[in-house]
Amino acid sequence: MKNIIRIITMLLILITIFSMAASVAINDDKDVLIIAGDKNYPPYEFIDDDGEYRGFNVDLMRALAIELGVEIKLVPMDWMGAHAALINGEIDAIQGMSFNENRAEIYDFSNEYLVNSQVCFVKKDNSIIFGLEDLKGRRVAVQRSDFAAYTLAEIGEIEVVFFSDLDEAFSKLINNDVDAVVGNRLTGLYNIQKKRIEDKIKIVGYELNQTPYGIAFKKGNQQLVKEANIGLENLKKNGTYQKIYEKWFGKEIKPEWKSLKYTLYFLSFIILLTILIILFITRLNLVLKREVEKRTHELEMINKELEAKQLMINESNRFKEQVLDSLGNGLITFDKDGTITTINKNSESLIGIKKTGALGRKYNEIGLDEYFDMEKLKDCITFGTVYSLEEKTFYHNHRNITFSYTLSPLKGDEDVHIGAVLTYRDITEVIMLRNKLAEKDKMQSLGRLVAGIAHEIRNPLTSIKTYIELMPIKYDNKDFREKMTQQVPAEITRLNSLLSDLIDYSKPKKMKKEAFYLKDIIVQTVELFTAELDKKGIILKYNIEDNVNIYADKQQIRQIIINLLINSIESIEESGEISFSIKQDEDKIIMEIVDNGKGISEEDMDNLFEPFFTTKADGTGLGLSICYQYVKENNGQINIRSKENIGTTIELVFKNNFEEDAEEGGYNEQDFDN
Structure with missing residues (x-):
């Protein structure tokens, strides 16, 4: 049939x-x-x-x-x-x-990604129907045109009630108008999830008419079938398939017999475990008898083992001391009371403190204040505050020396704070080299600025040239003369402003904080890259609050924006998007630069701010390092979030200390008129 x-x-x-x-x-x-x-x-x-x-x-x-x-x-x-x-x-x-x-x-x-089957759904409190064989003499709902009707017809003596869909059939089941629903398992799960009646419906019996289900291709298209199979396998491995499955079909409703099967498994496990425990106890009694006989001998062996362990501990301590002394950096550890517990040999050479005279003394008794920030050291010792890559410059032996140091908490058992560890190194030569290369990096940025300014100069020059060429034939025109007298000076002023910005940027300067609107510096800087943005088809978006003022070094902020914008442009191959946003609250000012470029790999994220680290063939590896330095000098913080092939978000956070800096710096709102 x-x-x-x-x-x-x-x-x-x-x-x-x-x-x-x-x-x-x-x-x-x-x-x-x-x-x-x-x-x-x-x-x-x-x-x-x-x-x-x-x-x-x-x-x-x-x-x-x-x-x-x-x-x-x-x-x-x-x-x-x-x-x-x-x-x-x-x-x-x-x-x-x-x-x-x-x-x-x-x-x-393709390979099957589903198995269609038919099952029997009944109410949760049903205790009569356990499978299709129990449906005789009962009203059973099926979906019109579903093959389930043929299955029930073969069983016989079943009153089959047809409905247009399983959604209506389940409503009848809940209202006790039918005794059971037989239909497609996955469609049923979808409707149960949709109606949110998982706690009212269960599956009984076995699955019937199981049929594999997948993608159909025209006969002979084996290459496409192979690629589709690979893609389906990857979706199952990375969890995407399961998420889509649960979205449409919900969590699996297991048939009642499966729950019973698991119960039997559990009981079998308990019985087996009980037997094993009995065997273990029996074996343990035999072992204990033998242990009593060996006790005297063991006590002697314990003493020997303790002596051997003590020797190992002493050897381990000597090894640890050698490792600490061989480090290229200085290292000092403190307990929670601020007492020095460890100091390596490099500390003696770097800060001139003898190990024998420092151990057991307090951190504020041996002259560490000349080399490190004592308030930060106290915070780390007392509260476990972490300080990374801090720098301090001091004068020693007729020259300036810079230390880079990190303060980290020491943790004991159960993650209890028990002290702090200070590691440091002399980065004086690195600072000198970094400053030289920073200037080189600035000059490279300057080159890109010049290219941008050249593009900007062409526009006013074109306007001026047009007026000059039209003067012989339109000079008698009054409207022409008025437009020329208005626009030509304006274009000349624009040229002068561009050149002044370029000259001002190229001059080496000491750090000088001033008051300015953050939006203005962003727009002015981005305009210099218009040609490069247009060339790549990059769309620029702004979401910037007006009148967000900041007290910082304007040239350093400009350099930060240039470096980050260059990175975003270079990460986008074509037709990308870069957005700038600024938000302000009572405590901080947050600036975000977001692009949808190629992103940064996880393995590179930890090295982003390291000097000379770069993934570019012709890069210096100083762009983000300089940004980090400038942000720190302006009392800010930089955070980067990125995913490969998705994009990068760079967040700059500055303290909103305008009023405090205004009192210290002596400026007022009139400073923004310039």
């Missing part, structure tokens, strides 16, 4: 396919993978009330396209029309189709 039904069904499908083939019209775009699906087969694929094409298959195909790096076009169609389009080669695939022997002769299929 089943075989006859299948043959008739296939004949109807083939007749419909060939009759509809001429009417199917799909956009033939060779650069796009065209995938068709059913118009109304929820939750697999359907067009919702808003006209959106949604469903499990739709989400899976879009995720597969991203995984394979291809562009797809999803085409909702009548089911028979989709078959015709695939046979005629007008589409590349049908996104979801059950496998059978007849279809395998017509299509190639």
Whole structure:
């Protein structure tokens, strides 16, 4: 009977396919993978009330396209029309189709990503129906045109009630209008999740008519099938498939017999564990008897072992001391009371403090205040505050010396704070080299600025040239003379301003804090890169609050923006986007620069601010290092978040100390008029 039904069904499908083939019209775009699906087969694929094409298959195909790096076009169609389009080669695939022997002769299929089956749903409190054999003499709901009706007909003596969909059938089950619902397992799970009745419905019995389900391709398209299988496997490995599955079908509702099976497994485990415990106790009694006999001998061995362990501890302490002394940096540790517990040999050479005279003394008794910030040292010892890459410059032996140091808390058992560790090194030569290379990096930025300014100069020069060329023929025109007398001086002023900014930027200066509007410096700096932004087709966006004022070194802030903007531009190949935003509250000013470039790998994130670290073939590795230094000098903080192939967000946070700095610096609101 089943075989006859299948043959008739296939004949109807083939007749419909060939009759509809001429009417199917799909956009033939060779650069796009065209995938068709059913118009109304929820939750697999359907067009919702808003006209959106949604469903499990739709989400899976879009995720597969991203995984394979291809562009797809999803085409909702009548089911028979989709078959015709695939046979005629007008589409590349049908996104979801059950496998059978007849279809395998017509299509190639991907690996299955679902198994369709039919199950029996009953109310949670049901204690009578445990499978299909218990449905005799009862009212059972099925979805119209579902194969479940044939299955129930073969059992016989069942009153079958047809409904348009399982959603309506479950409503009847909840209201006790039917005794059970038999239908597609996954469609049922979707409707149960949609109606939020997971606590009212359960599955009983075994799954019936299990059929593999996957992507159908035109016969012979093996390369596309292979790529699709690889993509599906990757989606399962990275968890994307599971998320899509749970979105549409919810968590698995296990049949009652499976829960019973797990209960039996648990009881078996308990019995086995009990037997093992009994055997263990028996064995333990035998061992204890033998242990009593060996006790005297063991006591002697314990003493020998203690002596050996003490020797090992002494050897370990000597080894640790050698390791600490061999470090290229100075190292000092303190307990929670501020007493020095460890000091290595490099500390003696770097700060001239003898180990024998320092151990056991307080941190404020041996002259550390000349080399380190004592308040920060006290905070770390007392409260466990972390200070990384701090710097302090002092005068010693007729020259300035700079130390870089880090303060970290020491933790004991159960993560209890027990003290602090100070590590430091002499970076005087590094500072000198960094300053020289910073100037070199600035000159490289200057070169890019010159290119930008050259582009900006052409615009006013073009206007001036146009007026000069028109003067002989339009000088008698009053409107022409008025426009010329207005616009030419304005363009000359614009040229002078650009050149003044360039000269001002190129002059070496000491750090000089002043009051200025942060928006102005951003807009002025970005304008110099207009040509490069236009060349790459990069869109620039602003979300900046007006009148956000800051007290800082203007040239250093400008250099920070230049370096970060250059990095963003270089990370975008073409047609990207860069956005600037500024937010202000009572405590801080936050500036963000966001791009959708190639991003930064996780392994490179830890080295971003290290001098000379670069991933560019012609880079100096100083751009972000200089930004870090300048931000610190202006009492700020820089944070970077990035993901490869997604983009980078750089956050600059400055203290909103305008009023305090105004009192110290002696400026007022009139300073912003300039």
